[in-house]
Amino acid sequence: MEVTLTGSSQTFTVKYVIRGKFEIDGVVEKSDVVGAVFGQTEGLFSPELDLRELQRSGRIGRIQIELQSKQDKTTGTITIPTSMDRVSTALTAASIESIDRVGPCAAKVTLEKIGDVREARRKVIVDRAKEILHKWTIESMPSADEIFKEVAKTLKIAKVEKYGPEKLSAGPEVESAKEIIIVEGRADIINLMKCGMQNVIAVEGAKIPETIKKLCKEKEATAFLDGDRGGDLILKELLQVTTIKYATRAPRGKEVEELNCREIFEALKNKVPIKETPKPRREKPKTAVPKEVVQAAKGLEGTLEAVLLSEKMEQIERLPVSQLAEKLQQTKGVDTVVFDGIITQRIVDVAAEKNIKNIIASRISEAVKPPLNVQLIRLSDINEG
Numbered sequence: 001m002e003v004t005l006t007g008s009s010q011t012f013t014v015k016y017v018i019r020g021k022f023e024i025d026g027v028v029e030k031s032d033v034v035g036a037v038f039g040q041t042e043g044l045f046s047p048e049l050d051l052r053e054l055q056r057s058g059r060i061g062r063i064q065i066e067l068q069s070k071q072d073k074t075t076g077t078i079t080i081p082t083s084m085d086r087v088s089t090a091l092t093a094a095s096i097e098s099i100d101r102v103g104p105c106a107a108k109v110t111l112e113k114i115g116d117v118r119e120a121r122r123k124v125i126v127d128r129a130k131e132i133l134h135k136w137t138i139e140s141m142p143s144a145d146e147i148f149k150e151v152a153k154t155l156k157i158a159k160v161e162k163y164g165p166e167k168l169s170a171g172p173e174v175e176s177a178k179e180i181i182i183v184e185g186r187a188d189i190i191n192l193m194k195c196g197m198q199n200v201i202a203v204e205g206a207k208i209p210e211t212i213k214k215l216c217k218e219k220e221a222t223a224f225l226d227g228d229r230g231g232d233l234i235l236k237e238l239l240q241v242t243t244i245k246y247a248t249r250a251p252r253g254k255e256v257e258e259l260n261c262r263e264i265f266e267a268l269k270n271k272v273p274i275k276e277t278p279k280p281r282r283e284k285p286k287t288a289v290p291k292e293v294v295q296a297a298k299g300l301e302g303t304l305e306a307v308l309l310s311e312k313m314e315q316i317e318r319l320p321v322s323q324l325a326e327k328l329q330q331t332k333g334v335d336t337v338v339f340d341g342i343i344t345q346r347i348v349d350v351a352a353e354k355n356i357k358n359i360i361a362s363r364i365s366e367a368v369k370p371p372l373n374v375q376l377i378r379l380s381d382i383n384e385g
Contacts, residue, residue, distance in 0.1 A: 014061065014081040017115040018093045022067075024074040026105030030065045036102040037063060037078070041095045049091060059084050060092070074102075078109070081117075089114060160189055163201060164211030173198035179220045181268075182212060182244065184234060187257035188224070195261040206233055208241050216242040222271055223247040226255040227320070236302035239274065246271040249304050249320055270322030272304055272341050286383035293360060294384045296338045301379075306339030325350050336360065343368060343376055 022033070041051050054060045060082045067076030078096065082089045099109045163170035169186040177199035183189060189200045203212055215221060223238050225231035227250040238244050248271040250256050251263070259267070292313035300307060306324045308316040310333050319327055321341040328334065328350045336358040337351065343364045351359055352371045360377045370376060 013083055014117045015084070016082050016086070016089045017117060018078075018080040018082065018089065018096065019112045019115065020078045020093070020096055020109050021112055022076055022078060022099075022102075022107055022109045024102050024105050024107040025072075026074065026103070027069045027072060028067075028074050028102050028105060030067060032103045033065050033067065033076070033078070034063065036099050036107070037096065040099045040101070044095050044098070045091065049088065051092070051095075054082075054084070054092070059088075074105075077112075160186060160193070164209070166204075166209045166211055168201055168204055168209060168211055170201040171198040174201050174215070177219065179222070180215055182216075182221055182223045182238070183256055184226055184231070185257070188255075191257045191259065192224075192264060195264050197264075203234060203238075206230075206237060208234075208237050212238075213242050216244055220245050222268070224249075224256055224267065224271075226250050227252040228255070232303050235304065239302065244274055246273055247304055248272065248322060251320060252305065252318065267322065270320075272321055287377050287381050289358075289360070289377070289382045289384065291384050293336060293338055293358075294382060297360065297379050297382060300338060300340040303340050306337060306341070308334045309336040309338065311335040328354055328356070338379075340379075345369065348374060348376070 038051055047053055060080055064079040067074055093111050093114055097109050097111050099107060101107055160169050161172055163174055169189050171189060171193055174180055179199060181200045183200055183202050185202050185204055189202055192200045221244045223235060223244050225235055231249060235247060248267045250259055290313050296307040304321050305318060306321050307318050308331060310316055316334060321339050324339060325346050334356050337356060338360045341361055343359055343361045345368050348368055348371055351374045356374060358375045360379060360382060362379050364376050364378060
């Protein structure tokens with residue numbers, strides 16, 4: 001707020017406004033009140049805080065007096081705008097309050113308020129900023145129609161293509177991607193593409209096409225198959241004729257085309273590495289195990305699943321290998337674990353902690369440190385006892 005002093009071209013910015021009220025025992029004029037203000041405050045402090053000097057230097061503005069007389073008494077208000085600091089403004093307010101006479105009449109001046117002009121200005125600015133932001137948000141927010149068009153455009157771009165001499169169903173990024181996902185059919189591809197995956201191709205049958213074999217040699221391939229018998233057979237075929245690097249499955253009894261995006265991401269996160277053909281090793285005696293273990297092992301081949309057995313060799317649960325470590329932490333009474341996969345250090349650590357006696361799997365990771373209380377056995381090394 002800028003104020004121009006009367007009779008001067010000098011301007012100053014108001015920081016604070018001193019507001020007081022007065023009561024006078026008698027009838028007086030404005031000039032009497034102004035005279036009392038300047039006269040009774042003169043010499044109270046150093047010359048630079050004298051009201052006349054403050055007005056000349058532009059540190060206070062025009063002193064405004066409003067008064068009215070009634071029944072031999074005069075009442076009114078006094079307003080003094082100031083550009084000084086808080087200390088000088090407070091001293092000025094206190095000096096005004098010290099006035100006890102106006103002309104020949106007794107008087108009393110009481111401070112009502114020191115208003116902070118900048119605070120009021122800040123409030124106005126903040127309120128206006130809220131209006132601007134609200135309008136800006138509304139204007140910049142896309143309409144429902146625009147959102148629909150954008151989504152429709154994306155879906156239109158991401159459509160299933162044909163790939164290779166066999167014209168296999170595939171996503172548009174199979175050729176350019178370094179990694180691919182192999183699924184069973186066209187419906188699986190559509191479901192994965194809805195979740196943003198464009199590097200997907202389908203085998204479309206139990207016999208693995210030559211195009212899939214070729215892609216597995218050129219790219220890092222992950223097989224993502226249904227959790228049923230058909231998925232078991234296709235995985236076995238892939239393991240025999242291709243060099244896929246990872247495999248994962250839909251939950252048992254479910255198909256990839258039925259999964260939501262969260263389930264798809266979870267399955268791919270927990271994909272199991274497929275180890276290369278192991279180096280020849282010396283034959284060693286078979287390990288005798290109960291017939292229930294042998295039967296479980298035969299039923300798990302090529303499924304990427306696990307079976308949990310109790311001490312009485314009763315099946316507790318059958319589940320995907322990707323969920324094994326977590327399930328072992330939650331399940332009590334497990335004596336033996338049989339699964340189609342690789343024994344990792346994490347699984348061994350959980351088993352040792354849960355007092356599980358036997359872990360039987362397709363392979364044992366070379367990085368595993370043999371535990372003292374858990375027996376690690378390869379499926380190829382077991383024999384019915």
